[in-house]
Amino acid sequence: MKKQAIEHTRLLALSLLAGEDMYGYQMIVELARRSNHTFDMKEGTLYPVLHGLEQEGFVEAYRKQAPTGRERKYYHLTRKGEHALREEEAAWRRYSGAVNDVLRGGAEAV
Amino acid sequence: MKKQAIEHTRLLALSLLAGEDMYGYQMIVELARRSNHTFDMKEGTLYPVLHGLEQEGFVEAYRKQAPTGRERKYYHLTRKGEHALREEEAAWRRYSGAVNDVLRGGAEAV
DNA sequence: TGACATACCTAGCAACGCTATGTATAATAA
DNA sequence: TTATTATACATAGCGTTGCTAGGTATGTCA
Numbered sequence: 001m002k003k004q005a006i007e008h009t010r011l012l013a014l015s016l017l018a019g020e021d022m023y024g025y026q027m028i029v030e031l032a033r034r035s036n037h038t039f040d041m042k043e044g045t046l047y048p049v050l051h052g053l054e055q056e057g058f059v060e061a062y063r064k065q066a067p068t069g070r071e072r073k074y075y076h077l078t079r080k081g082e083h084a085l086r087e088e089e090a091a092w093r094r095y096s097g098a099v100n101d102v103l104r105g106g107a108e109a110v
Numbered sequence: 111m112k113k114q115a116i117e118h119t120r121l122l123a124l125s126l127l128a129g130e131d132m133y134g135y136q137m138i139v140e141l142a143r144r145s146n147h148t149f150d151m152k153e154g155t156l157y158p159v160l161h162g163l164e165q166e167g168f169v170e171a172y173r174k175q176a177p178t179g180r181e182r183k184y185y186h187l188t189r190k191g192e193h194a195l196r197e198e199e200a201a202w203r204r205y206s207g208a209v210n211d212v213l214r215g216g217a218e219a220v
Numbered sequence: 221t222g223a224c225a226t227a228c229c230t231a232g233c234a235a236c237g238c239t240a241t242g243t244a245t246a247a248t249a250a
Numbered sequence: 251t252t253a254t255t256a257t258a259c260a261t262a263g264c265g266t267t268g269c270t271a272g273g274t275a276t277g278t279c280a
Binding site (some may be wrong): 008011012015016018019031034035036038039089092094095096097098099100101102103105 | 118121122125126128141144145146149199202204205206207208209211213215
């Protein structure tokens with residue numbers, strides 16, 4: 001499969017941050033809500049991914065006080081991250097389209 | 111993610127065998143054709159999966175002489191395999207639908 | 221005050237798919 | 251005729267991904 005393709009966690013994480021800055025815990029809750037609980041992402045999955053995205057410059061982190069007084073770590077999607085998101089989205093459409101083609105018994109014409 | 115969900119190799123393999131019995135090498139070529147070369151499955155990926163499917167009773171293997179005189183190992187989808195395919199297809203639709211929901215910014219209503 | 225939800229983090233493990241390699245035969249090119 | 255390529259199957263070993271399991275800490279509520 002070319003290069004393992006999917007990496008759905010990255011796609012989902014980038015996509016969540018496209019609308020607004022979020023903190024990790026919020027992303028997990030939001031993802032569950034938006035996917036009608038199809039995705040129940042674990043902290044052990046998300047946090048390392050966020051750190052990776054930060055290192056690649058796709059997101060930037062900043063700390064902000066919550067109204068509760070508690071400090072949260074928010075993530076913001078950078079230009080580079082927006083670009084990466086568009087690419088991941090395109091890869092997803094290509095991938096899911098190909099799966100659907102195969103399920104239908106194969107696309108006859110191009 | 112519940113249980114890693116996708117397992118796309120199994121889904122694709124079962125789906126290929128839904129139409130007709132095939133041998134491994136043929137499945138790889140067919141998959142490339144039907145997916146417009148989005149999927150270029152490796153032998154090191156497919157063969158172990160086929161062996162696994164056979165052990166689970168989802169497929170049955172038999173050897174048959176090719177017109178070239180060469181022997182090939184064909185795989186046939188069993189009843190159990192058809193059932194598994196339907197379940198994997200449903201899981202795929204649920205999964206891909208959820209990804210699309212998240213990409214769209216989240217499904218509002220149920 | 222104790223329990224729970226919130227909020228972050230990492231080490232270690234398991235599964236999946238790939239690379240690399242091996243074997244063997246048929247077809248084709250040199 | 252011989253060498254190369256395509257066909258056809260197989261497995262060992264590795265890397266990536268995501269999960270389990272555990273740890274730390276703070277705010278809320280009974």
